[in-house]
Amino acid sequence: MRRLAEMHLERIAAIDKVGPNLRSVIEINPDWVEIADRLDSERREGRVRGPLHGIPILVKDNIDTGDRMQTTAGSLALMGVPAPADAPLVARLRAAGMLMLGKTNLSEWANFRSSRSSGGWSGRGRQCRNPHVLDRSPCGSSSGSAVAVAAGLTPVAVGTETDGSIICPSSANGVVGIKPAVGLVSQKGIIPISRSQDSAGAHARHVRDAALLLGALADVPADFTVHLDLGALRGRRLGVLRKPFTGYSEHTDKVHEEALLGLRDLGAELIEVEISTTEAMRADERKVENTVLLYEFKAGIDSYLAARPGIGPRSLADLIRFNQEHAAEEMPYFRQELFELSEGKSGLDSAEYLAALAASRRLSREDGIDATLDRHKLDALVAPSRPPAWVIDQINGDRAIGGSTQPSAMAGYPIVTVPSGMAFDSLPLGLALFAKPGSEALLLGMAYAFEQLTKARRAPRFLPTLDLD
Secondary structure: OHHHHHHHHHHHHHHOOOOOOOOOEEEEOOOHHHHHHHHHHHHHOOOOOOOOOOOEEEEEOOEOOOOOOOOOOOOHHHOOOOOOOOOHHHHHHHHOOOEEEEEEOOOHHHHOOOOOOOOOEEOOOEEOOOOOEOOEOOOOOOHHHHHHHHOOOOOEEEEEEOOOOOHHHHHHHOOEEEEOOOOOOOOOOEOOOOOOOOEEEEEEOOHHHHHHHHHHHOOOOOOOOOOOOOOOOOOOEEEEEOOOOOOOOHHHHHHHHHHHHHHHHOOOEEEEEOOOOHHHHHHHHHHHHHHHHHHHHHHHHHHHHHOOOOOOOOOHHHHHHHHHHOHHHHOOOOOOHHHHHHHOOOOOOOHHHHHHHHHHHHHHHHHHHHHHHHHHOOOEEEEEOOOOOOEOOOOOOOOOOOOOOHHHHHHOOOEEEEEEEEEOOOEEEEEEEEOOOOOHHHHHHHHHHHHHHHOOOOOOOOEOOOOOO
16 A cells, blocks of 8 residues: 555656646645555555555545644645644544545635636645646636546545535546535535535546545445446436536537437436526526525634634634735735625524525525426436636636536535546536435446446546647
8 A cells, every 4th residue: 555655646746746737736644654554554464444445545625634734725824733633524534544645736715715716726736737738727626636536646535515616626627526415424624615515525537436435434334336337327217407507518518418318328218307496596696505605604614713723813804814914925816705705794693694595495405406306206417517627717717607516506415427528539528417315326326327338537638738720
C-alpha cells in the first residue's frame, strides 16, 4: 500500500504542481508514510479491514480532518490551525483502512461567496483546471476531487454537494459521481452551507468504486453494490425529462439521445414525463432555493466557526471583514455578494425562511419528484447532467447554461452521474439518474449497467485548448 501511495504522489508531483498544473490537490498529508506502513503491517498480519484497506483517498478541503492538515474551504481566513477532530465521515474512512493522502482544491466556500465566481478557484488553491482541456472549467464546487480522480491522482475522492457540486465536476471531468440523500452521510465536521441540502458523496472512475466508497461513508452500514449487475436496467421504468433539462445545447442533446438508446437497449422502458414544478423552482433566479440557502448558511457557518478553536474568524461577519482586509489575495476577480446577503438575514425562526423551506420541500418533493415518480410508476428520472465545460473566466464567472441537479438538490434526494460521451471528442458529458431517498443502490446499479455497455469514460489528454477552427 505504501508503494501505491507513492505512485499517486509521483503523479501528483508530475502533473498537478507542474506540467498541466491542474492545481487539484491543495495539500498532502504529512503523515502519509506512517499511515501507509501501519496499514501494510496490518495486511501482512492478515488483519484486512475490507475492500478499501490501504486505498489512497483525497477529501475536499471543507471536510475536517483531525490531523496536521488544514481545513479551510479554500479560504486564507481559516489557515493556521487544523481542525480539532475528524469529521465522522473521515473517521469512517480511516476505520475502513483507507489512506488519507491529502485534501483537494475547491470553489472557495463551496461556491457560496459570490454570484459570479469561477468554478474551481479558491484563495488558497487558486484556479483548478480541467484535465481534458486545460482552459476549460473543472466546474465546482468539488472541482479538485473530480479532477484528481479523472487525472489518476487518486483512485477515489470525497466531494460535497449543495446543488450540483458533485454532479457538475464529475460530469465535466468525465468521472462517476454520486450525491446520496441528505442524512445518509453525517454533515458534522463539514464546513456548511445548508443543513437541508448539504451531502458528502463519492467521485470515482468506475461505478463499483463509487459504490464501495459510499458504503464506507454512510453512517448506517449498507452494501451499495447489491444492484451492480448488467441486467440492472431490465424492466426499469425511467422518466425521460426534456425541457428545460434539454434543449440548451445541441452537443449535449446529441450525446443524450444516444444514451437514451443505450438505456433502451439494456431493457429500460422510457416514458416521456415532466416535473410540473420545474419552472416554479427556477422562478426569479431560484428565489425559493436561494432564500433557504442564505438563511441556513449564516446559521450554519456561525455555529461551525464558533466551535472551531484557534482560528481568527468566529462568525460570518468576521469572514466578510477578513476578505475586505485581504482583498488582493481573496477577492482579485470577484467579490462576496452572497456572504453579504446572508449576513443580512435573521435566524431560522424567521417567517420568510420557514415559508421558503416549506415551499422548497413542496415544489421539489411532494409536487415535484415524488408526484412525477408516483404518477407514472417510475423507478427513476433521467436527464443530461450538464453542458460541456465552458472556458474558464475568472473575471465574469461561470457560464452555466443548463443542468439537472436542482430538483434533487432542493429535495435532498440522491442523484448519480455516469460518463455518457464526449462533445467535440474532447469534452466529457454525463447522464444523470435521480429518485427518492433509499434509492442509492438502485441508481448505482442502473449507472453500472449503462457504464458497462457504453464504456464512455475516457482518460484525459491534457489539451491546452480546444481548436474549433
